[in-house]
Amino acid sequence: MQFEPIAAIATPHGTGGIGVIRLSGDGAFTVAQRVFHAKSGKALADMAGYTAAFGQVCDVDGPVDEAVVLVFRAPKSYTGEDVVEISCHGGETILRRTLAALLATGARLAGPGEFTRRAFLHGRIDLTEAEAVMQLIGAQSADAVRAAIAQHEGALYREIRQIKEILYQLSAELAAFFDYPDDDIPALTRESVLPRLAEVQEKLEKLCVQYETGRVLRDGVTVAIVGKPNVGKSTLMNRLLGEERSIVTEIAGTTRDVVEESAQFAGMTLHLFDTAGLRETDDPVERIGVARAKSKIEQAMLVFVLFDGSRPLDGEDESIFSMLQGKRVIAILNKADLPQRCDMARIRSVFPDMVSISAAEAHGMDALETRLRDRFRLEAIDPRAGMLANARQLDCALRAKTAVMESRQGLIAGFTLDVLSVGLQTAEDALAELTGEQASEAVIEKVFAQFCVGK
Numbered sequence: 001m002q003f004e005p006i007a008a009i010a011t012p013h014g015t016g017g018i019g020v021i022r023l024s025g026d027g028a029f030t031v032a033q034r035v036f037h038a039k040s041g042k043a044l045a046d047m048a049g050y051t052a053a054f055g056q057v058c059d060v061d062g063p064v065d066e067a068v069v070l071v072f073r074a075p076k077s078y079t080g081e082d083v084v085e086i087s088c089h090g091g092e093t094i095l096r097r098t099l100a101a102l103l104a105t106g107a108r109l110a111g112p113g114e115f116t117r118r119a120f121l122h123g124r125i126d127l128t129e130a131e132a133v134m135q136l137i138g139a140q141s142a143d144a145v146r147a148a149i150a151q152h153e154g155a156l157y158r159e160i161r162q163i164k165e166i167l168y169q170l171s172a173e174l175a176a177f178f179d180y181p182d183d184d185i186p187a188l189t190r191e192s193v194l195p196r197l198a199e200v201q202e203k204l205e206k207l208c209v210q211y212e213t214g215r216v217l218r219d220g221v222t223v224a225i226v227g228k229p230n231v232g233k234s235t236l237m238n239r240l241l242g243e244e245r246s247i248v249t250e251i252a253g254t255t256r257d258v259v260e261e262s263a264q265f266a267g268m269t270l271h272l273f274d275t276a277g278l279r280e281t282d283d284p285v286e287r288i289g290v291a292r293a294k295s296k297i298e299q300a301m302l303v304f305v306l307f308d309g310s311r312p313l314d315g316e317d318e319s320i321f322s323m324l325q326g327k328r329v330i331a332i333l334n335k336a337d338l339p340q341r342c343d344m345a346r347i348r349s350v351f352p353d354m355v356s357i358s359a360a361e362a363h364g365m366d367a368l369e370t371r372l373r374d375r376f377r378l379e380a381i382d383p384r385a386g387m388l389a390n391a392r393q394l395d396c397a398l399r400a401k402t403a404v405m406e407s408r409q410g411l412i413a414g415f416t417l418d419v420l421s422v423g424l425q426t427a428e429d430a431l432a433e434l435t436g437e438q439a440s441e442a443v444i445e446k447v448f449a450q451f452c453v454g455k
C-alpha cells in the first residue's frame with residue numbers, strides 16, 4: 001500500500017515560542033529536503049532516526065525561518081512511517097509558509113486525526129487507544145489524565161480481549177461439538193456453558209455501569225447552585241472557583257443572570273451555574289433570572305441547594321423542596337459560622353444527602369468534597385482500569401451484552417445449544433467493532449473526524 005506524505009501544523013493556532021509542523025509517509029525525507037537545509041550540509045535521508053538538525057527553511061521566495069528538524073525512521077515513529085518534524089518559531093505566518101512549501105513540493109494536507117489514523121492503519125494502536133489520544137488532549141483533571149493514559153496504554157483493549165477470548169473459546173468448542181459429534185470431544189452442556197456466558201455478561205455489565213462514572217471523570221459534572229435569595233450561592237460559587245467571579249452583597253436578589261464557570265474540585269471538573277435566588281417577584285428582570293435558574297435545574301446533572309442555617313425555614317424554602325423532586329441533589333446548609341436556627345431534620349428528611357458549611361469562612365468544604373465523590377462513586381473506580389470512553393464504545397459493549405444475555409436466556413428457557421452460535425457471533429462482531437479490528441470504514445471515518453488536524 002502507498003502512504004503518500006501528509007503534512008500539518010501540529011501546534012495550536014496563534015503565537016507561541018515555537019511551532020511544529022509534522023510530515024509523515026513514504027518520501028517524507030525527500031519532501032522535507034526540498035524545504036529544509038541543514039547548516040551542517042547533511043541530507044535528512046542520511047540522518048539516523050531520533051536525531052535532530054539545525055538549519056533554514058526556504059520556499060520559492062527565499063528564507064522563511066531558521067528551524068530545528070527531528071527525524072524519525074519507520075517504523076520507530078508515532079505513525080510508524082518516516083516522520084520529519086520541523087520546529088519553527090511559533091508565528092502563524094511562518095508556520096503557514098513552511099506548511100505551504102511542503103504542500104507545494106509533494107505533501108498533501110493531513111485530514112483531522114490522520115497521523116493517528118496512520119498509526120492505527122499500521123497496527124500500532126487499536127481504535128480504543130486512538131480514541132484515548134483525543135481523551136488525553138481533552139482531559140481536564142488529574143484523574144481524567146490517568147484514565148486516558150491507561151486507555152492509551154491499552155487497558156480497555158486488554159479487558160475486551162479477555163472477554164473475546166472466552167467467547168472465541170466457546171465458539172470453537174461449539175463448532176467442534178456440532179462438526180464432530182461422534183468424536184471424543186467432551187460433551188458441551190448447558191451446565192458448562194451457562195457460567196461462562198454469565199461471566200462474560202457480568203464483565204460487560206460492569207463496563208457499561210462504569211461508563212457513567214467514567215464520563216463524570218472525563219467530562220465533569222454540570223452543577224446548578226440554587227436556593228432562596230441571600231443564602232450564599234454566589235459566595236459558594238466564588239469559594240469553589242477560588243476567585244471573586246460572582247457579585248456578592250448583603251442585598252437579596254443580587255445575582256440576576258446565570259453565571260457559568262468551571263472549577264476543579266474533589267478531583268473532578270464542576271461546570272457551575274450560579275443562579276438568581278428563587279422567589280416570587282414583580283421585578284421583570286429578576287423574574288427572567290428566576291426562570292433561567294429553573295431551566296438550569298432541569299439541565300444540570302446535580303443540584304446544590306443552599307439554605308441559610310442562621311434562619312428558620314420558610315414558605316419559599318418549602319416551595320424549593322417540591323421544585324427539586326426527582327433531581328440529584330446535595331443539600332447545603334450554609335452560614336454554619338452563625339448561630340444555627342434552621343430545622344436541619346426537616347431538610348434531611350427531604351434531601352438525605354446534606355452538609356453543613358460556611359462558604360464565607362471556608363468551613364466544611366472537605367465534607368462537601370467527600371459527599372460529591374461518594375455521590376458519583378468515584379472511590380469505587382480505578383482510573384487505571386479499562387473503561388469505556390465514549391458513546392461509540394458503549395454502544396458496541398451494549399450490543400455484545402444484549403447478545404450474550406439473550407443467548408443465556410435462550411438456554412435457560414430450554415433451547416438447544418445451537419441458539420448460541422448466532423448470539424456468540426453477534427457479540428464477537430460487536431467487540432471487534434469496539435477495538436476496530438472489524439470496524440467499517442464509516443465507523444473509522446467517524447472516529448478520526450473528531451480529531452484535530454495535526455494529531
Ligand SMILES: Nc1nc2c(c(=O)[nH]1)N(C=O)[C@@H](CNc1ccc(C(=O)N[C@@H](CCC(=O)O)C(=O)O)cc1)CN2
Nearest residue numbers: 020022050070072075076077078079080085124133455
Ligand atoms: N515531538 C514530538 N513530541 C510528542 C509527540 C510527537 O509525535 N512528536 N507525540 C505524539 O503524539 C507524543 C509522544 N508520542 C509518541 C509515541 C511514539 C513515538 C515513537 O516514535 N515510537 C516508536 C519509537 C519508540 C522507541 O524509540 O522505543 C515506536 O514505538 O516504535 C513517538 C512519540 C507527545 N510528544
Ligand SMILES: Nc1nc2c(ncn2[C@@H]2O[C@H](COP(=O)(O)OP(=O)(O)OP(=O)(O)O)[C@@H](O)[C@H]2O)c(=O)[nH]1
Nearest residue numbers: 229230231232233234235250253254255277359360
Ligand atoms: N456569616 C456568613 N455570611 C455569609 C456566608 N455566605 C454568604 N454570606 C453572606 O450572605 C450574603 C449573601 O451572599 P451571596 O453569596 O450574595 O448570596 P446569594 O445566594 O448569591 O444571593 P442572591 O444572588 O441575591 O440570590 C452576603 O452578605 C454574604 O457575605 C457564610 O457562610 N457565613
Ligand SMILES: [Mg+2]
Nearest residue numbers: 233234254255
Ligand atoms: Mg448571588
